[in-house]
Amino acid sequence: MYYGMATGVGEGYAVASTDTGHDSSTPDGQGGRFTLGHPEKLIDYAYRADHLMTVTAKALVKAFYGRAASHAYWIGCSLGGLEGLIEARRYPDDYDGIVAGAPPNPIVDFNAEQLWAGWMSSHDPALRVPRDRFRLLNAAVMEACASPVGKKQGFLDEPDRCTFTPQQLLCKKGQTTGCLNANEVQAAQKIYQGPVDPQTHQVIFPGPAKGSEDGFSADGRPFPVALDLFRYAAFQNPDWDWTTLKWDTDVQAATRSLGPLLHVDDNLTPFFRHGGRLLMYIGWNDGHNPEQLAGYYQSLLHNAGPVGADAVRLITIPGMGHCHGGAGCDTFSKLGAIDNWVSHGQPPEQIIAARVENGQVVRTRPLCAWPKVARHDGHGDMDAASSFACVSPDTH
Structure with missing residues (x-):
């Protein structure tokens, strides 16, 4: 939180942040316990704290400078990305520009997916897979689908175009190395698929x-944050047994409980009509599949009609993990992109991003507005953004 605030101050902005009224860093790691028996705290966590912070910050800016702020921007990722969407939906006049990274929306469905691999391998120990087997699968996927640039830099460039399947690694009769057995293939297929409503x-x-794949886990254990959402926030029961999760009725019950607070539908038209601009971004190596966010983006555009054409963009980032990290170029000026859009009316069709190691930029690459992708020109420096162009994914 403080690093992000320092970045804004360094660029000349007045900044504010909030812990949404609670400290989730409890010694036992049970970060959602604060919601037990405290519905008002859950409301603070969901949206009220962010709105009140915004109102108070604007009042302080006006009192200190003698005039209102010219623009207000929200920058957040993960839960902060979801909070940005909630702000746009509930309080469309609060912000002129919102940068929402990897927003887990709908959060109940996303947390259900986070529990899926652990639940699956808990119920069927045969589907418990050592990490080295998933690394073997990742190496095969990279060999089959990565471009020369991706192979050199260590990530898959266009995962949604990769047709490799775990079945292709299935051990042949007598083969014991360099392949996956039938249970390992099945586990990988189920993880790719995600949970299904029966x-x-x-x-x-x-x-x-x-x-x-090298981030996959099927060890029979739950994902802690997802577990907290169900047992504390949704079911208000610290003793809830996650292994009894029913993929239809329990997910539906959790959605009824938390959906009104934390789910953002695909109608942000009031925010766009007031002049609001929304930039969403996500990494292809995030546990949150960017194709799901692309579907939400398309729904936003469809519902907004003409007013949405220049009001929302999605950036998908090859090689980046959750909000940052991974092998891709994960560093770019979010404030610069949203301010240029709001102040000068220039939607971010391309953003130059960098990979920074030990404080030094080691390579740059353009990030393209979805559905376009960055393709190398075939001869230039693979570490230089100037060697890439944003093109339609169907370009050959």
């Missing part, structure tokens, strides 16, 4: 994208 047979939330 009533509707629809995927609740898709699993991670191709190229992120």
Whole structure:
């Protein structure tokens, strides 16, 4: 939180942040316990604290400078990205520009997906897979689908175009190395798929994208943050047994409990009509599959009609993990991008990002507004953004 505030101050902005009224860093790691028996705290956490922070920050700026701030921007990732969407939906006049990174929306569905691999491998120990087997799968995916640039830099460039399947690694008769057994193939396929509602047979939330296999886990244990959301916030029961999770009724019950507070629908038209601009971004190596966020982005555009054409953009970042990290170029000026858009009417069709190691820029690359992708020109420096162009993914 403080690093992000320092960045804003360094660029000349007045900044504010909030802990939403609680400290989740409890010694036992049970960060959601604060919601037990405290519905008002849950409301603070969901949206009220952010709105009141915004109102107070604007009042302080006006009192100190003698005039209102010319623009107000929200920058957040993960839960902060979801909070940005909630702000846009509930309080469309609060911000002129919102940068929402990897927003877990709908959060109940996303947390269900985070529990899926652990639940699956808890119920069927045969589907427990050592990490080295997933690393083997990742190496095969990279070999089959990565471009020369991706192979050199260590990530899959266009995961949504990769057609490699775990079945292709299935051990042949007598083969014992360099392959996956039938249970390992099945586990990987289920993780890619994500949990399914047994009533509707629809995927609740898709699993991670191709190229992120070295982050897979199927060890029979729950993902802690997702577990907290269900047992504390949704069910108000610290003794809730996650292994009894029913993928239809329990997910539906959690959605009824938390959806009104934390789910953002695909109608942000009031925010766009007031002149608001929304930049969403996500890494392809995030546990949150960017294809799901792309679907939400398309729904936003469809519902907003003409007013949305220049009001919302999505950036998908090859090689980046959750909000940052990974092998991709994960560093770019979020404030610069949103301010240029709001102040000068220039939607971010391309943003130059960098990979920084030990304080030094080691390479740069353009980030393209979805659905365009950055393709290398075939001869220039692979570490220089100038060697890439944003093109349609169907370009050959």
